[in-house]
Amino acid sequence: MNRRRFLKSGSLGAGAAVALTGCGGDEKLIPFLIPEENIIPGVDQWTPSTCAVCPAGCGILVRSAPGEARVLREGQERRQTVLQVKKIEGNPDHVVNRGRLCARGQAGPQILYNPDRIRTPLKISGPRGSGRYLPISWDEGLSLLERKLEPLRASGAASGLAAIVGHSSVRRQNLMSEFLRALGSERCYREEPLGAPVLREANRRVFGRQELEVHDLENAHYILSFGADILGAHTSPVRYNLGLGHFRQGRPGERGKFVQIEGRFSLTAANADEWLPARPGTEGEVALALAHVILKEELFDKESVKSINGFEAFRQWVLKKYAPEDVAEALDVPAKRIARVAREFARHQPGLALTGGAAVAHPYGLFTAGAVHSLNALVGNPGKRGGILWTASSRKRAAPVPAPARQWAEDLVSAPGSIQVLILWDANPAYRAPASAGALESLEKTPFIAAFSSFMNDSTAYADLILPDRTFLERYDVVEPEVTAGTRVVSLVQPIVTSMYESRDCADVVLALARKWGGKTGAALPDSDFREYLKRNLGAEDVLNHGSFSAEDMDSFWSAMKGKGVWVDDATDKARVTVDLTFLPGAEPLPPAERESAEYPFSLQPFASLALGEGNTANLPWMQELPDPMTSIVWGTWIEMNPRTAVEFGIEHGELVWLESASGKIEAPVFLTPAARPDVVSIPFGHGHRFYGRYARGRGVNPWEIIVPRSVKDTGEPAWAATRVKVIKTGQKARVIQLGQDRGHTPEELHR
Template sequence: MCNAGCGIMVRTVMGRAKKVEGNPAHPVNGGGVCALGQAAVHQLYHPERLKLPLLRSGPRGTNAFKEVSWPDALARLADNMKKAEGGASYAVVSNPHDAVTVIASKTLKKMGSDNLAVQGLSAVEGRRLAAASALHFPDMAKAGCVLMLGSDVFAGEAAAHYGDRFGRMRRGNESKRGMMIYAGTRLSLTAASADRFVAAKEGSLGVLALAVAREYVSLLKGRGTVNPKTAAWEKALAGNADASSKTGVPEDAIKKIARDLYEHGPSAVIAGDDLTAHTNGAQALAAADFLNSILRETADDKDGVWPPAEKLSGYETIRKSTGVPEKFAPLGPLLASAANGKMKLGLIIDSDPVQALPAGLNARKALEATGFVAVFGCFLNDTTRYADLVLPDHQFLEAWSAQAAVTPHGTPFFNAQQPVVRPLYGTMQSGDAILKAATMAGFGIGVDTQEALLLGMVGDLRRNLEGVPPALDGKKAWEHVLQRGFAVASAKPSSAPGGSAKNPEAPRVDDPLFTGLAPDDFFLHPYTAANIGDGRVSNISWLLEMPEPMTSVKWGSWVEINPKTAARLGIADGDVLKVETKFGSAEAPACIYPGIGPDTIAMPVGFGHLDFGKHARGRGANVMSIVGDVEGKGFDYTAFRSVKATVTKTGKRMELIREGNPKGDYEGEVFQL
């Protein structure tokens, strides 16, 4: 469903899953569970799930397949693995922490390839994989004031985690109420929950971070809170006096942010996509780190806002023991290499790069040029249209698995996942299918099943997990961890940079670059909606029926436009607009929304599937189909908010659905009860 790593418990009745709830002891979600987690049962019993392996029977670009047996499917996959030996293979996964990613990584290495990439890996999530610095893991719950720099955490993958930490920040301390300030382009769900929303220009949050740092250091000096590095900070930040004009944030507002961070400490900054999804994203992220380093070094952190190095070192231990990769191949160069015909085998695991990635990355062309494409998943989708073989996966409530990760507040943990129901159909875990085919091809990694891999992981890890008796063997230790669903990594003495007080130099933040057709184009702001996330669950009607919290729109996509801009252009709610960039065009109805600037339009991602079942097919517009392949300077991540778009009225209208099903009650069908 997502990559947050929440702990869940599932109620079953007569062998059927009925209800998902959060595990109250889990460090990620603390008992909470978001709408996507609740929808897991809907996905499990979805009538459009794949039941048997499928072999292409028509041309690529269509979902024309015929059913084949598992022995036949695995033999075909093994044969193509042999042909791709020597680096001519790649894999795209959705979860960087999962056991199937470990299997894919080890199998590719046996084949002589390092081409393992993650679909939609953000810059913030990418650096958490390394867990190199405590600056990346502030604990909102223990902070007195938090500055969210474009981080819409309540609508993202870790919504349950941040909901829990936010509640603790607000009410966990009887002597004071924590404060949250949100700075960004759009009034998001998180911004609406903040004490104050600070509207900033697209791509300017890095400059804002340095401006706040400058004012904060000025407060330190003016109020006599002298630090040996104060003079050095002041000198490094001297060139940020024009921040107000660059960010659109008044000077008084910048000073007020700094004052709140100073007076309500300990304080922290949490960075998000609105900071990193521009051409200056790497510099902006460094600016946020610089501000965080000052806040950390000058605050009395007795409450533990920042995790100690000993705590973070536990993640390195579990990462190495489980084999979870620290780094992944950049998607852009990998897909470009495949598009040039250099790849003989592509493994697409529980992901949909054709629909979810920016069109400029040319995932479709890459798959068309790949010799043999095998897709592992539960449903036919936009990517299976270019597959030669589709291998049906267990839904995660039917599967054995594990994840090794670290919470956003710096607690390393190991998740143990067991089936709660028997597999409904003739499906197979992706990890098992890859292992069987790899063994047949001569690329075995020493285990026959994914469950055996998990037992080996815990056997290596058991002495490094809190609460697991070291005398237990691998199998007993695995059973012990399964009883709780997770185990936290033991803290160990470490000289890792996680506890270092070394201050990074103040970075330079360049002006963002934008690609547009005309000077007066609008900034295009793709964002993740709380109801369907990145689109991998947009075939679940229960989630489509859930209104997007800020607009109340459901059952489709829309174009958010400022009321003043709409009045100037003669646009009303429901007018179908054509949004055009140099990479393509898309049409969707207008939604008049005052929470966005007059020079910006916003669209949710995850809609506009070409093929993902009857509920998702053709529903809404895919905003990523009109986004380019611009990479941030010094970054391996796509600057997907660096595009400008022209907006024109089409003359058509489409009523925005804010209540009821678009086809009427029960979709117009009468059911015999």
């Protein structure tokens, strides 16, 4: 075909195509005449805010753009052009995460657009726990809530009112505590990350400061970590990953050494320079065996120990009872190894010792935390560069501190019927407690439960009234991270988009009730909305005219915060650090051999997973699909076991087994790993939800169902790592879904 014929045939084809367009049905272009506010068509917007998926307080930049969506307004769905969140990245100007962001933070849009969000107020229409509800209006929901609260307020019997607030927002915990206190109730309870209350109490006893300490990893030369999975699901994974990266590679010609001491081969243990697989629950004794070497060989800081209260009694006690050669067999760590690590730590200063996780989740967890801090005290690192520091925010305006959530069930047991109305605010106490501890039964016995929540979780399903709360991408909040050394950081959470559903910021609901009732309650909480509450509690005298930027008044400060996302005060906390070790000799635990059981030969070591944490992100498919870094397993629960143990019991990889404790039993498949101690079985937290949406409901098992309800001495916190179990073979196989080893499975097929 020549060029002329080719062009001619092409013209005929184009003409035919144009002619045929008239043969189809009519098409209508329907413009969206009600655009969302603040939309610039075709232009992306990047807005600074703060991630609230966990309490770490990482700064984020949220990309949003116009898009079409179905929105719910006044009970009617309609299509509308709205601003939509497209992506979340780390904020490079934020002091906590410096532009990085973990997988859970990246999954923020799946919280906002989750198909299982509660879209309208709900009233129970079936038995509690059935999940059957009827949609109602906000007016009806608020009227019902007020009818239940008003008699308690009017009669002066507000002690019958209680609330449990989740750990995603300290400011909301404070608001609810102030609200209840103004009504005459002290029963505000808070959820906190696992282990945090024990660490706070240890800090109070040793250093006289109840906030969490900050670990200056970047400037340390030697790090001892006792059970703290700082690269996994510790207090601030991004912050610790950055710190450890600088510790390893950020100082040319100088590389620190990192030693992990714990009974499970965690992500942190896998990345440590050295792992000491001590017998679970003996981490405190390992710390004191290290202290013995430092004391005996006088490797301690001679000047610093002069100011330690109780030093001489502590020294005599440790030298008498914790010689490495005397305790090595009980700890299952060679004496020579203990001595070598102790000398390295003392001679490579500045160095620091830290703890967390399962190490402080035994009945003697407070003792363990204190023993670890004794190492810091001996080398003189508290309050020093490369050691342990504190955030300057601890000096600022104090707010009423709610009681720990576990105390709620204890109060109900000790005084049955004393709580008439319970408010659950982004909390899930029925999931995060031993099944035999009575949390679920306590919910069932409470006459009226109201829930402020975005999702139907394991506890919300027992509420009589559910008011849909907004997510962190639709509301205001302020976070002051506890992971920044010597500075005060104020990080803003701000709404990126308006809600697609009939949700409200329940902080505004609480403030509206306070204003309506007036009197003492209205005087305590006079703010028109939660923004004004946040401004008032930041304190103009604390933030104006100093820090990373200055402002003339709080309105100007707030406007600047909306553009920057974070304010930093570099003024160092110069509060004098005191050290007191007097409580340790009296808190000594039982010998390790007396903690074991012939009937239950294995130590159960639950752990917070990198993707699901303690279970709050189990409803996000991205997190279910994120492979566990140590096993590559997705979409389900597994039990880590040593191959030698498996051979002894005739168990194969992937076989279903029962884990049975004195409190119950659960079934899950076995994952064999030579890194597991032969006397330990490990299982992740996060799965086993009875509710919480299509991606979490009925998937895997919840270790809390078999955890024996023991507590950490002198704190009352659950000793969730102190349970002993036995393994029962079933002879059945299960599909253990591992990245790179399984193909062709849909989410619905996984772990049926």
